[in-house]
Amino acid sequence: MSTDAWPKGNPAGRGFGPSWPLRGLDDAAAAPPARLWRLLLWVRVLLALALLAMEGVGWYHGQTGAWVLVLCALFVAWTVVGLALGPPAHTAGVWSPLWLLTVWADLAVFAALEVLAPGGLNFTPLFVWPVLLAAVLGPPRLALGAAAAGTLVLLSRAAAVDTLGGAAWLQAGVTGTGLFAVALLAAHLTTRLAAEAAAARHGEALARLQTEVNRLIARGLQEGIVVTDASGAPRYVNPTAARMLGVGEVGGPAADDPDVLAQAVGHTPAWQVLARWLAGAPPASAHDLALPLADGRQRRVRVQPQRADVGDGLTADVLLLQDLHALEQRIHTEKLAAMGRVSAAVAHEIRNPLAAIAQASALLQEDDPSAAQRRLLTLIEQNVRRLARTVDDVLEAARNPWSDAVTGSAGVLALDPFVDAVLRDWLAQRPQGARLQTSLAAPSAQVRFDPEHLRRVLVNLLDNADRHASASPGAIQVETHSNAHHAHLTVWSDSPPIGAPLRDHLFEPFASAHSRSSGLGLFLSRELCQRYHASLHHEVVTRAGRAGNAFVVSVPLSTPSEP
Template structure:
């Protein structure tokens, strides 16, 4: 999923100051019109030769003006095509030039009664569209003065009909009317365009925000077709279903085929939409997932929206509520339990010092000692759950950290020389972000269990620690493998439940506490299912770019 994009305004990047993209586009269209008009004027010189005494006052000046007008318009068109930086003053100068050149042609030609006077109206109208401000009134005033000026001069110099002055005045009224009407229309269009642009920008930003929210949701979201082909998937769905995450450059991983359990759930839902799909695992090391299906289009139903929830979160919340109540209860009666428990333990110690005990009594005392320690351990573990602090994460080099942990862990053993700890660290491991003290507590628990079960099965204190990288290459994981008897298949889904244990001396909270600590660091503790001897627990860390 990508960061919010910032779009630079075209009026500042592609064009000069004060010229919007729409003004530049309209000016290009207007310049095309000027080129066409100038070509037609030049063509008329050849199609209908003009005589000095009937059509024009100064033929040479008229021809030179038409040719100059065509040349300038063609040069402007070429400049615009080559990326000329258009500014507001260029618009103003172009309109003023058109008004002056048209009146110059009227002066050299047949006067205000000629058809070229209508082209002045077009120039004034174009000016009010391109620059809808007080400059539009200036264009109308300039055109009106020029029309009255050349008409008055023609009446005085050539004794032409004085009625042409009335026609020039009428044209002046038309210029101002066109200016005022088009200014109002242009302002309304500009406001409408600004409102539409603002709404489009707001919609774009809202779409980007929605995309960011969907991509950062912890709930997996998929869009499928009825055949199970993935059309869209957010980052959480990629991570939950395929174990992949977006890279640092925000590139989306390639869409993979839908996992078979989810594909089967889709087929069952298509047969009966009222059935709720059963939880599933996308892979042996992935958490338990729950999928919910709904048609994206209620009428056609061609595309299906899928929500994928991490059931471990729901289970974790239920267990936290249960253990929170248990923790409050234990905290309230801890000293009431410990007082008689301490008395029982002290009495057992005193009895153990008696020389008159037979073998049967000593076995009974051993049971009292063992179960007193077990009860005390249960109380301590539950109290630790209720007092657990918030994770304080830091970016860590997994290889260096795991090497240091092995050295420190050896020093805590009673006989470090008898322990065989194999350390394997893959190359190019990504960093991970976690609380070292909490994850080290998990590792100590896993390593202690591994050494104990390996010794029971093989008589040798042996474990294997391996630091590797996930399939997407973005996250690190650490495996703790023992060489013990392994875990029965029927118990594999229960090993992380609180108070579940197959060891008579255990409390059943060790692995639950370990998973809780991993979840607090956005890591995932899972049991790897393979054919190798013993069992292997894997800690899969979150992407290092994700903040805890």
């Protein structure tokens, strides 16, 4: 982003910080603060009361006329009423009603007292007040206008009582110069203070914004982050670090609150071990620790400490945590991915023995085999065809995405009868009893899908469920239903929760939590679904009080107009 958005002279622009402007701060800084406005209005009331008291003493001794006392009393009443006035907007002009009722009204009262009041009293110092009020709260033109008006009043008074060039003229000139000096200096100081206040508010807003940005960044990291103060107490913990250190699921807004997470982490057994290690002057290099969890298990964590020191005794330790199990999983996945780069060549090599097996089976069929031998040969041929199609699909997935032309060549299937037939074949090989429950509720749903491909997807999901589900009744559930546009096939099992590191790569090739698994089943199943504009996704679903994993295949319905 460009840094042109920063105001010139803004200290935040010289350091690290976002380069976008914070709208609303400039307008807020230009308007006078309500607290300062109220303070000056109260000073105005006190000034009016002091003037009334002084003129009351003069009237009591016969030195001031009654009209002067009445004018001062009206001025006091007007200043009290003025307390109800709100601060002016930063766009208010010199002749706005608010300035007419304050600055210009005060000038008019002081001018009347200066020109008309008997007794020879000098009201010249009072002209400083409206000039100061205008300089502090209003635009510079208002302050200069008030100084000019006060100077004209003093000059007119001098013209009435003295000849040109006399002492009264000199006094009026000196006082007018002072009024202009007060206007300029007060306006300059006020502008500078307002700029500093705006910069402080801007910096505070930037600090809040940067804190929120840091929170969002830390929340999305797969590595844990713990920040401790000089005493070793945790002050900031991101959600990943909280999970590594044994903090259970925190719901609601507290799940992202670093203070709540830091407080929870501070009471875990894992933190006690980590704190003792940190207090023992750990090395700057990474170190592997086995941290105890509340349930008695241990979690192996790699800790990378870093010290932040800004001087003045302000220090903090930043701990970067990595779950070694997840790290080993990623390394294993990368190794399998590297192996996958040669899968196309291996698939080509598999084709030749498959062709030989198919040819040998065909030759044996010509030798008039017995019924038992014929069944075995048929089984060999079926599995050879399936394996050949798997090789073809792996090669095609490695070369190019599925095309719409291939999709259009697929036939239309009645979903429920097809699923029922696949389940019968699968149960013949893997009897389940009450462990498997079915609910086929899409009797009229028809989908465009190659039968062998849909069979392979469903069998893959059933095999996964059979491998991970418990032995209790209803541990595996197969369901179908449809809506206006899609048919949905769901395979649910009460299998253990899938860890976050694996869940993020669940449908990637060669990603598996088992060392003996290639991790191709879910990847190929999703690829086959996408070939027919279908989707395959994972959900965490609780049924009858049992948490489990559901894999849902969503297929567009085939309309009657389709061939």
